[in-house]
Amino acid sequence: MSRLIVISNRVSVPKAAGAAGAQGGLAVALNSALREHRGIWFGWSGQETEEFNGHLNMQRIDDVTTATIDLEPQDIDEYYNGYANRTLWPLFHYRIDLTEYDRNFGEGYERVNARFADSVLPLIEPDDLVWVHDYHLLPLGSMLRQKGVKNRIGLFLHTPWPPARLLVSLPFHERLVGSMLEYDVIGFQTEEWLGSFLHYVEKEMGLSVNKDGTIDYDGRRIVARAFPIGIDYEEFVEGAESAEALEAYEHLKASVRGRKVMIGVDRLDYSKGLGERFESFGRFLGDYTDLASKVVLLQIAPPSRGDVASYQQIREDLERKTGHINGAHADVAFVPIRYVNRGYPRRQLAGFYRAADIGLVTPLRDGMNLVAKEYVAAQNPEYPGVLVLSQFAGAALQLTDALLVNPHSIEDVSEAIKRALDMPLAERRSRHEKLLASVRDEDVVFWRDEFVKALFGEGTSGTSPQKEVA
Template identity: 70%
Template sequence: MSRLIVISNRVSVPDKKKKDGAQGGLAVALGAALKEHRGIWFGWSGKETEVFTGDLNMQRTDGITTATIDLEPQDIDEYYNGYANRTLWPLFHFRIDLAEYERQFGSGYERVNERFATSVAPLIEPDDLVWVHDYHLLPLGKMLRDRGIKNRIGFFLHIPWPPTRLLVSLPFHERLVLTMLEYDIIGFQTREWLESFCHYVEKELGGTVDADGVIRFEDRVVKAQAFPIGIDYEEFSRAAVGDTARSAYERLVQSAEGKKVLIGVDRLDYSKGLPDRFEAYDRFLTQNAESAKDVVLLQIAPPSREAVVTYQEIRETLEGLTGSINGAHADIDWVPIRYVNRGYPRAELAGFYRASRIALVTPLRDGMNLVAKEYVAAQDPEDPGVLILSRFAGAALQLTDALMVNPHSGDEVSEAIRTALAMPKEERIRRWQGMIETVKNEDVKKWQKDFVAALKGS
């Protein structure tokens, strides 16, 4: 059996001390694939070194072999904080106004991808399958080919692929896409992102795309396909009824004191539309003053990428909005927003989800959004809550029984909250039943198996 070499920006080293679903679903799925195929997971350690040496730190934990390298501070600044998160991330989430095009960012991005290729190439044996992940490593396939790697190499993009009219604003966009055509298979979360990529290939490169997703350009033949990612349904549903989740459920129910909880769980990121969500909730409170004190919004927003200025700004914006909304609406025995700037283990989140009547999942743009699927999986089948979902999340193409909203419209989100609060139990159950089958059947294990099968060419 062929080994599987997984390459990602960071490596999730298995930790036996993590319990109750603290290990992410993606890490669980990739870990299972690596165990099955006796593979190696390669990437950045997250640590700095004064001088890059390419030395590998090899570990074997719980049946999984990991290999990591350290990067120089300049690498981290230009490749990770720079090109990946100040150029590609905003552009790929349709925020061209926030994208920064600095020459040194692009140079650092290519340099680190070269360093990844140089470090991992000696680990790859002739029959290995290679699976590269996400926007940090778009050109890695080409760099591996340059080093003589002839293996089957696949790439999966976890975030959206932007429309051609936006992508062409990226300097050297053609060169970047051409490097991607060195992969054997390219995976996207949804058909929308897949079609955007194929449109670019046809309109900008002059390539052709067959009905089955086979791309032909000059002497290259590449298969492009949608592989919608899911959660580890079995693991998460077990965690949702475990002791940790039960304790979290009771804690939130008791602290809510009979009020209906609206929950949002998002990384602190401008793509999640949190200011728009807060303003829509403020509008709901204003327009529904008679029932406003029956609800409370719990927003969990752990910080991320704190070295990037735009992320510092969004934190300040949300803190200001929380203060102004609470100041305008709060009473002596009620505060409308609980804004928590920290993360929680997934088992605790499962309990919070189950205790919440409504989930607000309203990103401005999202590749998939697994919070929506986790919320559905955590619900009580006899009395489920309501998912309010942005039509611009990849999950909207699958969870069609959610209440769909345009997150840019405060009135639309406010009306959806009112509708969800008044929704009869029979309708809540019907909608939930429609979604849980998708969450259960289109899980992360199926995603992993489908991609690996396509990578094998089977």
């Protein structure tokens, strides 16, 4: 049996059986695949070193082997904080106004990808399948090819892929996309992101896309397909029924004293539309004064990428908006926005989700957004809450029975909140039943198995997506 080599920017080290804490659904699914295929998970340790020496830190827990390297401070600044998070991340989320083009960033990005290639190369055996993850490592497949690796190599992009008219603003965009065509399988979250990629390949590179969505390039056939990621449904539902979840549920319910609860759970990131979400809630409080004291918004937003100036700015902006809205609408016994800058274990989150009458998931642009799926999975099917979901989240293409909104329109979101609060129980149950079927049937295991089958060369015909209009 072929082994599976997973490569990502960071590695989720599996917890030993019985260890405390919980891993995310993606880590659980990949660790399961690695155990099944006797695999290795390789990436950056998250630690700094004074001088890069390629030393591998190897661990083996529950039949999963991890291999990590440390990076120099300059590597972290240019590759991770720089090109990955100040160039590619904003560009891929359509924020060209925040995209920084710095030649040193690009050089650091290629240098670290080369270091990944050098370090993982001795671990790859002739029959191994190699699965690379996300925007941090787009050229890695090409660098492995240059070192003689002939294995089947796949790439999965967890973020959106921008339209060609935005991508061409990136210096050396042709070289970046050309390097991606060294993969055998390129996976995207949705047909929209896939269509944008194929449109670029045709328009900017002059290549032909076959009817089955494959691309012929340099004597090879590349499979490009959408593989929508899901949650670990069974694990999450089990967690939602745990004692920890029940305690979190009861604690939140008791604290709001009979009021309705809306919940948002997002990394502190400008792509999540948190400022617009707060403004929409403020509009709701002003437009529906009879309901203003009866609804609480719990926004959980753990900080991220604190070394990047734009992330510092969004935190300051949200704190200012929270103060303004609470100052205008609070009284001595009620504060409309509970804004929390910390994370919670998954089981506690499941309890919070279940206690919430509305799940408010309104990113401005998102590759998928698993919070929407977690909210659906956590609901009591007899008395479910309502999912309000951005039409610009990848999940909106699957979760069509949510209340889909334009997150840029504060009126649209405000009206959706009112509609969700007024929705009859029969309609809530009907919508939830359809949403739950999608979340249950297309979970993270289904996603993983579909990609691995494509990497093996099985079932890769696919369908040709609707192409983006330039």
